[in-house]
Amino acid sequence: MASTGEAPVMVTLTVDGKKVSVPKGTNLIDAAKAAGVAVPFYCYHPHLSVAGNCRMCQVQIKGQPKLAIGCNTTVAEGMEVLTQESSKDVKDSQAATLEFILINHPLDCTVCDQAGHCKLQDYHYDYNARPSRFLEQKEHKVKAEPLGPHVILDGERCIMCTRCIRFCDEITKTSELGMLNRGDRSVIAINPGLELNNALSGTVVDLCPVGALTHRDWRFNTRIWFTKQTDSICPGCSTGCNVKVAMRDGQVVQVKARQNDAVNKEWLCDEGRYGFHRFLPARRLLKPRVNGKAAAWETALPEAAQLKGTELLVFVSPDLLLEEYVQLKNFLTKVAPTATVALAYRERSLNEVEKILVSPDYAANFRGAEYAGLVSGDLESAYNAALEKLRSGSAAHVLVVGERGILASDIDDRVLAAMSKAKRSVAMLCDETNKLVSAAQVVLPGRSILEKAGMLINRAQRLQYSDRVVDVLDGTEPEWRILSRLAQACGARLADAADERTLTVSLLSSEPRLAGLRIATVKAGGVCLKSYQPQTSAGAPAPVGEMRSNA
Numbered sequence: 095m096a097s098t099g100e101a102p103v104m105v106t107l108t109v110d111g112k113k114v115s116v117p118k119g120t121n122l123i124d125a126a127k128a129a130g131v132a133v134p135f136y137c138y139h140p141h142l143s144v145a146g147n148c149r150m151c152q153v154q155i156k157g158q159p160k161l162a163i164g165c166n167t168t169v170a171e172g173m174e175v176l177t178q179e180s181s182k183d184v185k186d187s188q189a190a191t192l193e194f195i196l197i198n199h200p201l202d203c204t205v206c207d208q209a210g211h212c213k214l215q216d217y218h219y220d221y222n223a224r225p226s227r228f229l230e231q232k233e234h235k236v237k238a239e240p241l242g243p244h245v246i247l248d249g250e251r252c253i254m255c256t257r258c259i260r261f262c263d264e265i266t267k268t269s270e271l272g273m274l275n276r277g278d279r280s281v282i283a284i285n286p287g288l289e290l291n292n293a294l295s296g297t298v299v300d301l302c303p304v305g306a307l308t309h310r311d312w313r314f315n316t317r318i319w320f321t322k323q324t325d326s327i328c329p330g331c332s333t334g335c336n337v338k339v340a341m342r343d344g345q346v347v348q349v350k351a352r353q354n355d356a357v358n359k360e361w362l363c364d365e366g367r368y369g370f371h372r373f374l375p376a377r378r379l380l381k382p383r384v385n386g387k388a389a390a391w392e393t394a395l396p397e398a399a400q401l402k403g404t405e406l407l408v409f410v411s412p413d414l415l416l417e418e419y420v421q422l423k424n425f426l427t428k429v430a431p432t433a434t435v436a437l438a439y440r441e442r443s444l445n446e447v448e449k450i451l452v453s454p455d456y457a458a459n460f461r462g463a464e465y466a467g468l469v470s471g472d473l474e475s476a477y478n479a480a481l482e483k484l485r486s487g488s489a490a491h492v493l494v495v496g497e498r499g500i501l502a503s504d505i506d507d508r509v510l511a512a513m514s515k516a517k518r519s520v521a522m523l524c525d526e527t528n529k530l531v532s533a534a535q536v537v538l539p540g541r542s543i544l545e546k547a548g549m550l551i552n553r554a555q556r557l558q559y560s561d562r563v564v565d566v567l568d569g570t571e572p573e574w575r576i577l578s579r580l581a582q583a584c585g586a587r588l589a590d591a592a593d594e595r596t597l598t599v600s601l602l603s604s605e606p607r608l609a610g611l612r613i614a615t616v617k618a619g620g621v622c623l624k625s626y627q628p629q630t631s632a633g634a635p636a637p638v639g640e641m642r643s644n645a
Contacts, residue, residue, distance in 0.1 A: 107173040110180040122164035122175055123151055131177050134188060134217050136195075136303045137255035138165035141359045143264060145256050149191045150217070154181045161187055178221065185221070192222040198233045198278055199304075200250045208305030210318040214253070233278045241271070242290030244310055244364055245299060249281045252306035258282065258298035265361065266447045268292045282306070293447040296367045300351045300360060309348070311368055316340075316347045325352060325617075327550055327560040329373060329413045329458040329543045330366035333451055334552030334620075337362060339370065339544075339563045346370045346563075354619055357556060363452050370544075373413075375497075375525035379539035380569035386532065391579070398520040398536045399583035404491040406433035407480060410468065411496025412457030414573055415548030416557075417597050419459070419466035420605075421574040421588055422495055426468075428586040433493075436480030437463050438501050439473035453553045456501075458543070461551035465623070484512045494521035494530060496540065496573055505529045522573050538580075539570045546572050547594045549601075549616060551623065558620040559613060562594070 102117035109129040136148035151164040156174040178185040235249030270288045321340035328335040336352035351362035382394035441454045485508040513519045513533035521534035544563040578590040591597035610629025
């Protein structure tokens with residue numbers, strides 16, 4: 095919030111006796127956070143307007159007669175603020191506010207999907223932790239009312255924070271939701287003639303601090319404490335939304351947006367959230383195949399090595415890791431330097447709500463392929479041209495790297511015939527039902543993007559780190575290791591790290607443009623490559639270097 099458009103004007107204040115400097119215009123919730131103090135709140139969200147209706151964020155300002163709400167009070171020079179950590183008045187007020195909020199709330203935590211990650215539960219133990227004194231009959235409201243195809247409402251649990259209403263009014267601008275009635279009879283409702291069916295509708299569940307809004311798709315499917323939760327990146331498109339994925343028994347049971355102000359704030363599109371299962375094939379390739387028959391790796395790799403030195407046509411999946419694109423670049427340099435490379439890239443039209451967050455592609459890491467020097471220019475035209483070359487039968491040697499190296503919608507009879515009749519066709523796939531499995535002469539079992547950990551570059555050229563979401567299956571290999579083994583069969587040598595982390599560290603240490611970066615740095619919100627200055631004395635950016643080998 096700069097006054098000149100450059101450096102922000104800083105304001106110094108004290109919070110619970112701790113001096114802190116924050117930009118002018120910062121509210122007291124965020125100022126306290128900068129001082130290491132967590133002020134509780136329900137209705138406040140940094141990317142929504144201030145409603146000021148939950149009253150949990152009350153603080154005491156010296157010199158003022160009444161408590162103030164932190165969300166709607168901005169800092170002033172020399173201000174002295176006391177929070178629940180140092181003021182009994184604030185602590186008592188927050189406990190009373192929470193007791194009031196809980197008056198009509200049902201005691202159904204045992205069946206509520208939000209149990210275990212509910213701010214009502216957390217705040218009750220932190221700021222109240224005493225039995226309710228409310229003896230009257232609780233007000234009963236709507237139960238299990240569908241608001242749209244993905245979201246369902248339990249009105250009794252709603253605390254009227256209005257985050258969902260503000261999101262639909264201010265972010266998607268679709269205004270499906272509103273509030274009816276007043277007092278303890280207030281309830282969230284769908285506006286007449288509408289349903290909650292915009293492209294980001296599931297985001298309101300993430301925003302709901304209690305269990306009032308839940309996912310119809312995942313309702314009552316598991317307890318959150320029985321799941322394995324992983325911070326990752328959505329591979330649905332090149333926006334690279336930050337997500338937290340909950341898995342149980344090998345299945346995705348919940349996907350939540352993870353806040354990253356530089357990428358997706360705390361929003362997530364429905365296509366990404368509810369479509370994670372498409373990256374986990376139900377039937378998996380667990381063994382290599384040669385001419386349609388199961389084979390050992392020791393048999394399949396020499397067969398695949400016949401690609402060496404040929405005029406190779408390479409189709410590359412758009413959701414491989416940056417490390418794998420670098421590995422592929424090094425592989426082609428050493429094994430097939432005249433290869434033609436095409437990335438499976440197609441753009442689509444988006445509606446106004448989708449444009450808020452969604453990229454016009456299904457290519458999570460196409461920027462990574464560009465960064466590695468594999469592809470450039472008009473990616474869609476190059477991909478279409480490669481498809482036509484394949485369909486015409488003029489490609490004698492074909493390599494498909496990754497499950498979506500050729501998009502499913504493009505695998506027609508001509509593609510299958512060309513793969514079958516080529517002098518040598520090799521495909522690295524993970525889905526046993528992929529039509530290319532029966533057409534490619536050599537099939538090597540790869541892994542899904544959710545089974546790998548490594549780096550991706552989003553459309554805005556932000557380098558991010560995606561953790562492995564699901565456990566790997568025996569018999570499969572990540573594409574970077576398949577390429578290493580295939581290079582060895584061709585008489586060349588590539589990086590063959592002990593694990594994915596070692597491979598990533600190797601790339602960060604060997605690539606001049608990434609000099610000075612560590613995995614922890616990339617994980618912490620990502621790094622914008624457009625503005626990143628490598629910690630090196632070198633002048634112009636150097637080309638992609640070859641990763642070091644542990645072999």
